[in-house]
Amino acid sequence: MVELTSSDFFLAALGGSLIGISAILMLYFIGRIAGICGITFSLLDSNEINKPWRWVFLLGLILGPMLVHQIYQLPIPDAPTDNIPLLILAGLITGFGTKLSNGCTSGHGVCGIARFSSRSIVATITFMLFGFISVYALKHLIGL
Template sequence: MATEWIMGLVGGVVIGIAVSLMLLWNGRVTGVSSIVYGVLVPIKGDIAWRWYFIVGLLLGGLSLQATAPELLTVELQTKAWIGSLAGILVGFGAMLGGGCTSGHGVCGVSRVSPRSIVATIVFMAAGMAAVVLLRKTGLLI
């Protein structure tokens, strides 16, 4: 479809504006794994905004489901257990790397953080290697 790249561009601009406003208004990097971790292991006086952020993410998804459900229709190309295992590994990797793709890839790279640039290169390379491996073994189409 000819407009797919436009939707990606618009989405990227919206994400860029959102993380910039988070940094400007709150002085915080928008790293979703760190925000969720702060809810799971709360620090007094630093929890309300985290809940607002998470609820906002959920409400955004629900509003998209209500207004344009066709945009959320996906066909899984792998087994559920592989997706579950991948989610656990991503969570472990986010903790190991001191942040997630949103924190390092979107916010850290834009701030020219050497640590985030290295982390982004590593998780992109690991993701590509995982896809190649899973396709070679027949676990991913």
């Protein structure tokens, strides 16, 4: 079992605070919810105008963690590559679910709950519940 230090909790609180602040800034300055899937899906939609802020937002999602890893000299964890077809299937199911629920954990969980949206609260509870069920089933029933 991994032991957590007070530094771990501080960094988690700092990271969560930065996510919240960025969501507030995006809503205030652009008038948009910081829903990562919605932003990404809009880039794939030919009817949607591809505004440059969407590309900058997604680039920041990639470069931000890379910068933190460089500053703190943290190792980049290995991606699970033992079952690529399962990873692709999981990604497609997740994409389908986010499209079906009109949002993802960032849109519903961070922004929607903060706005007391009942739809977002139900969606987030559903995400979490099925996440717990999936981990339990894979770990304890299937043995992965």
